[in-house]
Amino acid sequence: MPKRIDPDTETVTFTFEGQIIRARPGDTVASALAASGIRHLRDSAVSGEPRGIFCMMGACFDCLVEVNGQPNRQACMTPVSQDLAVSRQRGGVEVKI
Amino acid sequence: MNNNSITSDVLVVGGGLVGAAIAWGLLDRGLTVTVLDEGDIALRASRGNFGLVWVQSKGDKMHEYARWTRRSADLWPDFAEHLAEETGISPNYEKPGGLHFILSEEEDRRVRAQHQRMHDVNGERGYGAEMLDRQQLDKLVPGLGPEVISGSYCKHDGHANPLLLLHALHKGLGLRGGRYIPDGRVETLERDGDGFRATTSHGSYLGGRIVLAAGHGNKVLGPMLGLDVPIHPEKGEILVTERVAPLLPMPTHVLRQTNEGTIMIGDSHENTGYSTDSVIPVMSGIAQYAIRCFPALRNLRVVRSWGAVRILSTDGFPVYQQSTDFSGAYTINCHSGVTLAAAHAGPLARMIAEGEFEPEITAFSPRRFDHA
Numbered sequence: 001m002p003k004r005i006d007p008d009t010e011t012v013t014f015t016f017e018g019q020i021i022r023a024r025p026g027d028t029v030a031s032a033l034a035a036s037g038i039r040h041l042r043d044s045a046v047s048g049e050p051r052g053i054f055c056m057m058g059a060c061f062d063c064l065v066e067v068n069g070q071p072n073r074q075a076c077m078t079p080v081s082q083d084l085a086v087s088r089q090r091g092g093v094e095v096k097i
Numbered sequence: 098m099n100n101n102s103i104t105s106d107v108l109v110v111g112g113g114l115v116g117a118a119i120a121w122g123l124l125d126r127g128l129t130v131t132v133l134d135e136g137d138i139a140l141r142a143s144r145g146n147f148g149l150v151w152v153q154s155k156g157d158k159m160h161e162y163a164r165w166t167r168r169s170a171d172l173w174p175d176f177a178e179h180l181a182e183e184t185g186i187s188p189n190y191e192k193p194g195g196l197h198f199i200l201s202e203e204e205d206r207r208v209r210a211q212h213q214r215m216h217d218v219n220g221e222r223g224y225g226a227e228m229l230d231r232q233q234l235d236k237l238v239p240g241l242g243p244e245v246i247s248g249s250y251c252k253h254d255g256h257a258n259p260l261l262l263l264h265a266l267h268k269g270l271g272l273r274g275g276r277y278i279p280d281g282r283v284e285t286l287e288r289d290g291d292g293f294r295a296t297t298s299h300g301s302y303l304g305g306r307i308v309l310a311a312g313h314g315n316k317v318l319g320p321m322l323g324l325d326v327p328i329h330p331e332k333g334e335i336l337v338t339e340r341v342a343p344l345l346p347m348p349t350h351v352l353r354q355t356n357e358g359t360i361m362i363g364d365s366h367e368n369t370g371y372s373t374d375s376v377i378p379v380m381s382g383i384a385q386y387a388i389r390c391f392p393a394l395r396n397l398r399v400v401r402s403w404g405a406v407r408i409l410s411t412d413g414f415p416v417y418q419q420s421t422d423f424s425g426a427y428t429i430n431c432h433s434g435v436t437l438a439a440a441h442a443g444p445l446a447r448m449i450a451e452g453e454f455e456p457e458i459t460a461f462s463p464r465r466f467d468h469a
Contacts, residue, residue, distance in 0.1 A: 045357065045358040092340045
């Protein structure tokens with residue numbers, strides 16, 4: 001499991017599935033969740049299997065989460081900010097027609 | 098170098114969808130096959146394909162092509178199953194029929210006239226496409242935009258994942274004992290005894306027969322064996338959205354939802370040489386037309402885009418030819434590597450193995466351009 005080199009710098013808080021997560025300024029949602037030991041970020045739209053971070057650089061689209069109600073955001077490309085509400089991306093988004 | 102040459106019954110130049118399908122089919126007929134593939138900087142039309150297995154509207158002015166396309170679509174279900182069984186890789190082929198949206202009276206008249214011209218193209222087996230009015234369309238695909246006035250539905254149309262198809266064919270090549278040479282860009286081709294010699298920067302390869310399936314590379318390679326290849330590039334760009342729950346029950350000529358949930362949007366036709374750039378005005382044009390057809394797309398994010406270069410002949414139909422000066426040399430050129438994959442792996446590979454094209458296939462000879 002990933003561990004922070006310097007653990008006393010977590011001054012930002014946001015929520016993931018309602019749980020309070022502590023983060024450093026400059027963290028991405030993905031890095032903060034990884035530091036908190038959370039690996040299951042979404043469920044596959046195809047199989048429903050759990051998925052999490054993979055490339056950490058915006059290429060693989062495996063770390064998709066819902067951020068403040070917006071679906072399919074890349075956790076590794078979203079900087080943390082105070083009181084961000086993040087939740088798991090559950091399968092494919094339902095599109096209203 | 099001569100002593101180190103690898104000898105096969107057939108050399109296939111090009112490891113894209115066309116070359117891989119033909120090679121896979123030839124291997125099934127007990128021939129030894131070597132596939133020479135260019136490096137990753139090649140144009141790689143097979144990697145940019147939209148993934149339609151499309152019958153309607155194809156071959157309007159050349160009914161042999163309409164029948165060839167239909168023949169491939171008819172073979173596709175068994176082809177996909179066979180490939181998946183053999184390799185464990187499914188090309189995700191589905192055949193729910195396909196839809197062409199019509200947004201103007203003029204387009205409606207054009208497509209109706211085309212249906213009439215093509216009505217008897219397959220004799221009793223029918224053309225397979227029918228016009229649907231707006232009410233019929235609403236039952237088939239809910240959520241169409243107000244500008245869609247009618248549509249053409251063809252039950253023979255379907256779609257597949259072109260990358261998985263290519264992957265499966267390559268795995269199949271290996272399993273059937275074919276030899277695959279990566280980074281094997283062919284520099285020269287020549288007669289060698291009764292067969293042919295292809296020389297790459299790494300070495301040379303001998304084959305009793307040779308099939309040029311190198312996409313745009315055929316234009317350079319063909320003349321080395323007396324084969325003029327009248328093809329030109331045409332760019333198409335594709336946008337891909339984020340994954341969403343099932344939304345589109347069937348593919349259409351401008352958008353299709355993959356079984357992974359992404360929606361692919363495409364159908365540009367650009368005369369920009371061999372460029373594969375994505376450009377903003379074209380991408381926004383593609384997106385705008387797709388939203389007119391299906392307004393719910395406006396809320397989706399685009400996550401990827403790319404351009405690829407189609408291989409088109411002057412009249413848009415395939416160019417298949419057998420060299421008259423160099424017996425045993427073929428070039429195979431088309432822009433429908435996915436649709437025709439089943440025909441290439443089956444009947445075309447058989448014709449090449451037997452050394453004779455069926456009479457209908459001779460319609461694809463470039464001699465048709467001679468008196469133009």
